[in-house]
Amino acid sequence: MASWVNVYLKNLTDEELTHEILPGKNHGVWMLGHLIASDDDLSLYLGKGPRLYPEYEGVFTQGSRLKPAGEYPAPSVLREQWYNVVEKNKKIYSELKDEELLQPHEMLKGKIGDDYFKTKGNVAINWLLHQLYVTGQLSVLRLACGKPGLV
Amino acid sequence: MASWVNVYLKNLTDEELTHEILPGKNHGVWMLGHLIASDDDLSLYLGKGPRLYPEYEGVFTQGSRLKPAGEYPAPSVLREQWYNVVEKNKKIYSELKDEELLQPHEMLKGKIGDDYFKTKGNVAINWLLHQLYVTGQLSVLRLACGKPGLV
Numbered sequence: 001m002a003s004w005v006n007v008y009l010k011n012l013t014d015e016e017l018t019h020e021i022l023p024g025k026n027h028g029v030w031m032l033g034h035l036i037a038s039d040d041d042l043s044l045y046l047g048k049g050p051r052l053y054p055e056y057e058g059v060f061t062q063g064s065r066l067k068p069a070g071e072y073p074a075p076s077v078l079r080e081q082w083y084n085v086v087e088k089n090k091k092i093y094s095e096l097k098d099e100e101l102l103q104p105h106e107m108l109k110g111k112i113g114d115d116y117f118k119t120k121g122n123v124a125i126n127w128l129l130h131q132l133y134v135t136g137q138l139s140v141l142r143l144a145c146g147k148p149g150l151v
Numbered sequence: 152m153a154s155w156v157n158v159y160l161k162n163l164t165d166e167e168l169t170h171e172i173l174p175g176k177n178h179g180v181w182m183l184g185h186l187i188a189s190d191d192d193l194s195l196y197l198g199k200g201p202r203l204y205p206e207y208e209g210v211f212t213q214g215s216r217l218k219p220a221g222e223y224p225a226p227s228v229l230r231e232q233w234y235n236v237v238e239k240n241k242k243i244y245s246e247l248k249d250e251e252l253l254q255p256h257e258m259l260k261g262k263i264g265d266d267y268f269k270t271k272g273n274v275a276i277n278w279l280l281h282q283l284y285v286t287g288q289l290s291v292l293r294l295a296c297g298k299p300g301l302v
Contacts, residue, residue, distance in 0.1 A: 021291055128280065129155060132280040133283045133290070136285060144173060149176065
């Protein structure tokens with residue numbers, strides 16, 4: 001997953017990340033922040049420790065209010081934080097055991113009920129799919145910046 | 152994967168699928184065709200039978216030349232074909248055995264070499280990730296059609 005995401009991130013300059021995907025819509029800075037925030041909480045769901053950047057809750061998570069790109073941390077800072085989250089999660093994935101996959105995820109406190117994700121295995125799959133979903137948006141940002149499509 | 156893709160497909164009307172994601176760039180019809188063509192060849196890579204729609208090779212695959220939306224099959228036809236491919240692949244996934252995951256995929260004829268995907272397991276993962284990548288593009292098409300973002 002990370003290698004695929006990173007191809008697209010590396011193909012966008014810091015300046016291009018400040019562009020909006022469509023007028024008035026998300027810019028690349030928000031998308032990169034969203035990648036960080038949404039992969040950082042994997043450790044909470046799998047019971048593998050805290051977030052590295054809990055301050056991004058409500059800033060880069062779903063439903064947060066979009067501000068101009070310049071009001072967020074600089075793209076260079078965000079890129080480094082993204083790589084830190086990737087390294088954290090690579091270690092988590094490498095140590096994950098088969099028997100954990102069917103366990104209720106840790107945000108449920110033991111009660112699956114009608115939760116959408118239910119198990120740690122489903123969390124892992126959906127988190128990976130989500131990152132590629134954001135990468136698809138980054139691929140359009142690349143086009144919006146006038147670069148040839150990798151689409 | 153399919154349920155996530157389908158949320159976005161169902162949120163776009165047949166007319167909206169004819170819109171371009173950006174001026175002169177891919178429209179939704181091509182993206183839907185690309186979903187079909189790229190998931191249809193999973194059965195070739197896993198050794199589980201032929202494609203349902205081999206005629207889409209070179210039409211909806213990477214590097215094909217984009218034509219106006221009206222020159223492709225109608226969105227309603229493509230939707231039905233997409234669901235047929237999803238059903239084909241659901242059966243393949245449900246019958247896939249652990250020991251197959253580390254086997255060279257069937258397009259390699261037994262020689263892994265420096266192939267990017269190498270194993271059937273890697274093919275399965277990358278095909279799933281790719282479909283979410285296209286879904287991220289569909290999410291931008293939704294915005295381009297003036298609908299509120301699911302982004």
